[in-house]
Amino acid sequence: MQGDLITDFTRAVRQKTGLVIPEDDLARFQKIIVDRMRIRRIDIGEIYLQLLLGQSDASKAEWKALSLLLTTGESYFFRDAGQMSLLRHKILPELIRKREAEKRLRIWSAGCSTGEEPYTLAMLLTLILPDWRSWSIHLVGTDLNESALDKARAGLYGEWSFRKVDPELRKQFFTPLPDQVWRIDPQIHGLATFAHLNLIEDRYPNVTQNLYDFDLIICRNVFIYFDAPTIAGVVEKLTESLCRGGYFMSGHAEIHGRPSAELASRSHPESIIYQRVEKAPARTLHASAEYSVTPRAPAPRQTQSVAPARSARRSPPPPVAPTSPANRAVSSRVNLSEQWNQIIQLRHKGESEKAASLAVKLVASHPEHTPALMLLAWHNANQGRQSESESLCQQVIKTAPLSPEPHYLLAHIALEQGEEGLAKSLLNKALYLSPKHAPSCLCLADIMARQGDAHRARHMREIALESLAQMAPESRLEFYDDWRVEELAQHLRAQLADGAQ
């Protein structure tokens, strides 16, 4: 098959399902296409492509068959002990308290595969809500894959679905049948419903399908196959399907930072979870979230020379007479660090516009102030002004050629534009300049995991963890959402222990 034609097929799949076919998977992809053509008795690739691009019932049926072969429905009960514990001990009890008066809960497992995830949620609910029978619980699982949904509806599971389940829990909720098959408890079975939904193509929130106003949406291990713009689009629609204050949980490292202006990240030791908030502040970069552009901490390396340490701020320097040149220089430095502190404080308060306009003034008088330039570069990127952001990055590369930061931000912009190859080489450049630059390691790890290179993804995360161990636990990671170093390290350790990609 010609390279152009394969590209047309990968594009069609990406548009329809969001799935990005990695370079090293192209041979398998081509084989799947050829097999489907054989089954449909089509000899010419272009004709099969036309079938896929059409709107007929035959096209729809073909997409169903093809997507079965392209998606992996790997799932198991109580997947990710940390996230399950967060749901069981914090999030679900909070939602139950909130809904106590109405006694109603609405939960959606998007990309539920064979049903282990929504049934796990049903089990958790019955464990923590003794009078669950008197509640109105809408717990729905949706997926693209019809045969996975059929399996979910059947409620019969083999050993592999229980690989991380406490045997006592299995006894409590399942009945053994011959041939190592287990049937789910009819009450748990009755709590969940299942429906077909393509997260990319279909419309939601959707009242007709009862997909709206959710208290909790879980969409885990689905985004790993999507590119950044697709993830952003799906997260936006999922966010709109939440009620105010509703929670959204994805898999670890699938999205980062603040993926939607209406989602605030809530960082717990077990996992990050997002919450729909009232106000929509400035848009943030959708790509890999690590790069939420509301950087919490001042850029330490470059600022050390200009920003006073905490203790220094508490006891201001003795007044100096502004007459001599030496005194004027000291006074100007103090003034500079005060300005920078003010900018940082505004940024911490979420007043990013004000912080940016002060940073513009600061840069006007100190054109080589790298932290201020980087702040402006992030701010522009978050506002969608990518070319301004890029030229600020180039300015930083000139003034601070050894800094990994501009390359790291440029990599984010490249990801936003779907240029994963370019993003990788920019991140490698950042790591060449600073071999343990944790945000670059983590961003690269996400890309590798998406491309199915679990081994190298793990290695990059281990390097990031080593680098975090050398930082003050209470400090915040520069341009990496509002992660505190120790929380991020804990999160990474859990992720590595869980063996997640």
Ligand SMILES: C[S@@+](CC[C@H](N)C(=O)[O-])C[C@H]1O[C@@H](n2cnc3c(N)ncnc32)[C@H](O)[C@@H]1O
């Ligand atoms: C690895 S499974 C994850 C199952 C479960 N969420 C978990 O974490 O255990 C990924 C699922 O996402 C589904 N999926 C992939 N692309 C989808 C799309 N565009 N719309 C809906 N589901 C999709 C696949 O069919 C598959 O069942």
